Amino acid sequence: MIRPLANESVTVCASPDPERIFCYSPGLARLPGGRLVATTDWGGPGVADLPGPKGEIPEGAGLWQGRIYTSDDRGTTWTFRGHFPFMHARPFVAGNALYVLGHARDLMVIRSDDGGETWSTPSRLTKGQRWHQSACNVAVANGCVYLVMERRVTERIQGWFVGEMAPVLMRAPLKADLRLPEAWTFASELVFRDVLPGAEGDPAIDAFGVPFWPAPYPSGSMVAPGRNCAPMGWLETNVVQFVDPDHLWTDPTGRTFHLWMRAHTGGTGYACVAKVVEQGEVPGNGPMATMLETVPSGKTVLYVPCPGGQMRFHVLYDEVTRLYWLLSTQATDSMTRPERLPSGRFNLPNNERRRLQLHFSKNMVDWCFAGLVAVGPVEQASRHYASMVIDGDDLHILSRSGDERARSAHDGNLITFHTIHGFRELLY
Numbered sequence: 411m412i413r414p415l416a417n418e419s420v421t422v423c424a425s426p427d428p429e430r431i432f433c434y435s436p437g438l439a440r441l442p443g444g445r446l447v448a449t450t451d452w453g454g455p456g457v458a459d460l461p462g463p464k465g466e467i468p469e470g471a472g473l474w475q476g477r478i479y480t481s482d483d484r485g486t487t488w489t490f491r492g493h494f495p496f497m498h499a500r501p502f503v504a505g506n507a508l509y510v511l512g513h514a515r516d517l518m519v520i521r522s523d524d525g526g527e528t529w530s531t532p533s534r535l536t537k538g539q540r541w542h543q544s545a546c547n548v549a550v551a552n553g554c555v556y557l558v559m560e561r562r563v564t565e566r567i568q569g570w571f572v573g574e575m576a577p578v579l580m581r582a583p584l585k586a587d588l589r590l591p592e593a594w595t596f597a598s599e600l601v602f603r604d605v606l607p608g609a610e611g612d613p614a615i616d617a618f619g620v621p622f623w624p625a626p627y628p629s630g631s632m633v634a635p636g637r638n639c640a641p642m643g644w645l646e647t648n649v650v651q652f653v654d655p656d657h658l659w660t661d662p663t664g665r666t667f668h669l670w671m672r673a674h675t676g677g678t679g680y681a682c683v684a685k686v687v688e689q690g691e692v693p694g695n696g697p698m699a700t701m702l703e704t705v706p707s708g709k710t711v712l713y714v715p716c717p718g719g720q721m722r723f724h725v726l727y728d729e730v731t732r733l734y735w736l737l738s739t740q741a742t743d744s745m746t747r748p749e750r751l752p753s754g755r756f757n758l759p760n761n762e763r764r765r766l767q768l769h770f771s772k773n774m775v776d777w778c779f780a781g782l783v784a785v786g787p788v789e790q791a792s793r794h795y796a797s798m799v800i801d802g803d804d805l806h807i808l809s810r811s812g813d814e815r816a817r818s819a820h821d822g823n824l825i826t827f828h829t830i831h832g833f834r835e836l837l838y
Contacts, residue, residue, distance in 0.1 A: 412781070412782055413782075414781075414782045414783060414784050414785055415768065415780075415781040415782065415783050415784075415830045415836075416783050416784055416807065416828035416829055416830050417784045417785065417828075418828070419784065419809070419811070419826035419827055419828045420485055420486065420487075420488070420826065420827040421824055421825070421826055421827075422436075422448050422450070422479055422488045422808070422825045422826065422827050423450060423477060423479065423488075423490075423824075423825050424823060424824050424825075425452070425823040425824070426456075427456045428812075428815040428816055428817055428823035429456075429817055430454050430455050430456030431452055431453075431454045431456040431457055431460070431823075432452065432453050432454040432817065432821040432822060432823065433450055433452060433810060433811075433822050433823060433824055433825050434450065434451050434452070434453055434497070434795070434810060434822075435449070435450055435451045435497060435498050435499060435512075435544055435545050435795070435810070436448065436449070436450050436545060436795065436796060436797050436808040436809060436810050436825050437449040437450070437499060437500035437501050437510075437545030437797050437808070438501070438545075438797040438798065438799050438806065438807075438808040439500075439501040439502050439503060439508070439799060440799040440800075440801055440806070441503060441508065441525055441526075442503070443525070444482070444484070444801070445480055445481070445482050445525055445526065446480065446481040446482075446484070446485055446799070446801075446806065447478065447479070447480050447501045447508065447526045448478070448479045448480070448481070448488065448501075448808055448825070448827070449476060449477065449478050449479075449499050449500065449501050449510055449545065450476070450477050450479075450810075450825045451474050451475065451476045451477070451496075451497040451498070451499060451512070452474065452475050452476075452477065453467075453472070453473075453474045453497070454472065454821065455472050457472055457473045457474060457475050458472055458473050460475055462475060462493035463475070463493050463494065463495040464495050465495035465496045465497065465514030465518075466514065466515075467496075467497050467513075467514055467515065474495075474496070474497040474514075475493055475494075475495065476493060476494035476495070476496055476497060476499050476510070476512065477490065477492075477493055477494075478490070478491040478492050478493075478494065478501070478510065478526060478529070479491060480525070480526045480527070481827075484801065484804075484806075484829070485806055485827045485829060488827075491526050491527060491528075491529070492528075492529050494510060494512075494518075494520055494529070494532060495514060495518075495532060496512040496513055496514040496518040496532065497512055497513065497514065498512045498513055498541075498542065498543045498544055498545070499511060499512025499513075499545065500512070500545040500546065500548065500557070500797070501526075502548040502555065502557070504555045504582070504584045504586075504588055505584045505585045505586075506523070507521050507522065507523055507587075507588070508521070508522040508523075508525065508526055509521050509522075509588050509589075510529075511557070511559075511588075512543070513541035513542070513543070513559065515539065515540050515541065516534050516535065516536040516537060516538070516539055516541065517534070517535035517536045517539075517541055517559060518532045518533065518534055518535065519532070519533050519535060519588060519589050520532050520533070520589075521533075521587075521588070521589055530589065533589035533590070534591075535591045535594060536591070539561060540561065540562040540565075541559050541560065541561050541562070542559070542560045542561075542562060542575055542645065543558070543559045543560050543645075543646065543647070544645075544646040544722050544795060545795075545797050546558065546646055546647060546648045546649075546722075546724060546725075546797075547648045547649060547724060547725055547726060548649075549649045549650070549651060549667065549727075550584070551651055551664065551667075551693070551694070552664060552693040552694030553583060553584055553585075553694050554581050554582060554583055554584060554694045555581070555582055555584055555588070556579060556580070556581050556649050556651075556667060557579075557580055557649065558577050558578065558579050558580065558647040558648070558649050558669060559577075559578055559580060560575045560576065560577050560578065560645060560646075560647060561575065561576050561578055561599060562574055562575050563575070563576050563599060563601050564601070564603075566627065566628045567627060567628045567629075567640070567641055568628050568629045569629065569630065569638065569640055570630075570640035570641075570643075570674075571640075571643070572602065572640065572641075572642075572643025572644060572645045572674050573602050573603045573609065573627065573640075573641040573642055573643035573674075574601060574602070574603060574643070575601065575602065575643060575644070575645060576599035576600055576601045576602075576700075577600070577644065577647040577669050577671060577684065577700070578596050578597055578599060578700075579596075579597040579649060579667060579669065579686040579698055579700065580594050580595070580596055580597070581594065581595045581597075581688075581694070581698065582594045582595070583694075595697070595698060596698075597686045597697075597698035597699065597700045598697070598698065598699050598700045599700065600684060600700040600701065600702075602642065602643045602644050602682075603627070603641075603643075605684075605702060605712065606642070606712065609627070609641075609642060610626070610627040610641075613642070618713070619677060620642070620675045620677065620680075620713065621639070621642050621675050621676050621677070622639075622675055622676035622677035622760070623639035623676040623758070624639065625639045625640065625641050625642050625675075625676060626641065627641045628641065629641075633676075633748050633758070634747075634748035634749040634751075635749070637748045637749075637751075637757055637758055638757070639676045639758060640674065642674055642675055642676075643674045644671040644672065644673060644674065644682040645671060645672050645674065645722075646671065646672040646722040646723075647669050647670065647671045647672075648669070648670045648671075648723070648724065648725040649667050649668070649669060649670075650667070650668050650670060650725055650727065650734065650774060651664075651666070651667050651668070652666075652668065652773075652774075654732070654772065654773070657773055658705075658706065659685070659703060661687075663693065664693040665687055665688035665690075665693045666685055666686070666687050666688075667685065667686045668683060668684070668685045668686075668703070668774070669683065669684045669685065669686065669700075670682075670683055670714075670716070670723075670725055670774065671683070671684070672719060672720065672721060672722055672723065673713060673716075673719050673720065674720070675713075675720070676758060676760060677720065677744065677760055678718075678719070678720045678741040678744045678760045679715060679716065679717065679719060679720070679741075680713040680714065680715065680716055680719045680720070681713070681714055681715075681716035681719035681723070682712055682713060682714075682719075683702075683703055683711060683712065683713070683714050684700060684701065684702055684703065685700070685701060685702070685703045686698050686699065686700050686701075687699050687701070714774070714775055715775060715776075715777070716736070716738070716777070717736070717738060717740070717767065717769055717777050717779070718736070718738025718739045718740060718741070718767060719738070720739075720741060720744075720760045720761075721738065721739035721741075721761075721763065721794060721795075722739075722794070722795045723736060723737060723738035723739070724736070724737040724738075724796060724797050724798055725737075725774075726798055726799070726800065728800060728834075730834065731770075731834055731837065732772070733770045733771065733772055733837075734770065734771050734772070734773075734774050735768065735769070735770050735780075735798070735805070735833075736768070736769040736770070736771065736777060737766065737767075737768055737783070737796050737797075737798050737807065738766075738767055738769070739762065739763060739765065739766065739767070739794045740762075740765035740766070740767040740782065741760055741762050742762060742765065743759060743762065744759045744760040744762070745759065746759045747759075752789065754789045754790060754818075754819075755789060755819070756818050756819040756820045757820075761819075762819075763786075763792040763793075763794040763819040763820070764785060764786035764788075764789060764791055764792050764793055764794070764819065765782065765784075765785050765786075765793065766782070766783040766784045766785070766793040766794060766796055766807075766809060767779070767781070767782055767783060768780040768781050768782075768783050768805075768830070768833075768836070770836070770837065778838070780833075780836040780837075781830075781836055783796075783807060783828065783830065784807075784809065784826075784828055786811070786812065786813075787813070787814070788813075788814055789819060790812055790814070790816040790817070790818055790819050790822075791811070791812045791813050791814065791816060791819075791822075792810060792811055792812050792816070792819045792820075792822050793809050793811055793826075794809065794810055794811075794819075795809070795810035796808060796809040796810065800833075803831070803832050803833070803834065804829050804830065804831050804832070804833065805829070805830040805833035806827065806828075806829050807827070807828040807829070807830070808825065808826075808827055808828075809825070809826045809827075809828060810822055810825065811824040811825065811826040812824055
């Protein structure tokens with residue numbers, strides 16, 4: 411019997427009203443001195459009654475509110491540090507400052523110069539746009555910070571709009587003030603519905619099982635009562651850079667970054683992939699162009715194998731092992747007839763959310779199972795949408811979680827902190 415690697419957890423925060431306030435978007439960063447910084451956002455109808463600033467976000471009804479916590483004892487205890495009025499945020503270090511970047515329709519960012527104890531007022535990086543993401547990873551290269559946010563380019567889809575989003579790689583110098591719009595360079599936009607011929611009706615792809623369920627634009631299809639498969643798309647993007655000279659997709663000039671995205675197909679086991687190439691002669695400079703990748707046959711590649719790629723996942727490169735670590739959701743019954751799912755199961759069969767798993771890879775395509783991280787005790791007790799950081803020999807994980815009181819597997823009531831001690835010992 412496989413025992414979870416880190417089922418025991420510390421509760422960073424809990425909803426005061428699990429039926430009306432839900433805990434989302436756990437983000438985690440480690441400062442050079444060892445302090446841990448955790449962020450989350452709360453949504454649901456009960457947020458309107460909470461004190462503090464809030465943002466109005468078109469991701470469901472009502473308002474959203476972000477929250478920041480710090481820990482100086484490797485996650486044993488946590489101190490609340492403040493609110494912010496946006497969502498889908500992540501904390502990260504750039505230069506000597508700590509930032510939290512997310513969106514309230516437009517991109518927004520706050521900064522701390524004292525390790526997260528006090529924060530600036532929110533600064534707006536865009537105007538009149540509509541953005542999306544989750545607390546995915548951040549890369550540092552070429553004297554710059556790189557991260558991805560996703561812009562909704564059109565508004566035709568009725569409901570979940572992942573087919574209308576463009577993953578946009580953002581770059582800024584580490585020493586710049588990242589609250590200033592002019593500090594950032596945005597890559598060109600590539601929208602999912604524009605990259606797959608026939609995506610609005612019958613995609614020009616066969617012998618691949620994509621989409622798994624009928625998913626026509628603009629409304630998708632109801633595959634069972636109350637269970638809709640939205641049009642295909644990509645979302646919740648991680649950024650990676652290949653440095654292994656033996657890797658087929660390594661750019662020796664250091665100007666290419668790959669985007670690994672959750673693939674919404676109605677099925678499991680795949681991620682979407684694209685790449686961004688800096689157009690300047692020197693890495694870290696010039697415009698950035700987004701495009702699809704190719705394989706040696708000359709064929710374009712959109713989907714790659716990825717355990718848990720059907721749900722939000724987190725990728726982390728470890729300099730010590732020179733491996734990529736993948737934290738994702740394990741699916742166990744995606745072939746179940748949707749009408750036979752238990753009433754408490756959220757949406758489609760591939761939407762199981764209570765089993766958090768860990769893999770490692772040297773190339774982001776061939777994955778080795780490292781272990782089951784944590785499992786919720788009941789269906790609505792999710793362990794998913796997690797973020798992670800390396801702390802010496804340990805791997806810290808922040809999970810969007812729930813217990814028996816959670817409203818659903820999607821709308822959880824907890825943010826939990828887990829540690830895998832000596833995680834590199836899992837290698838084989």
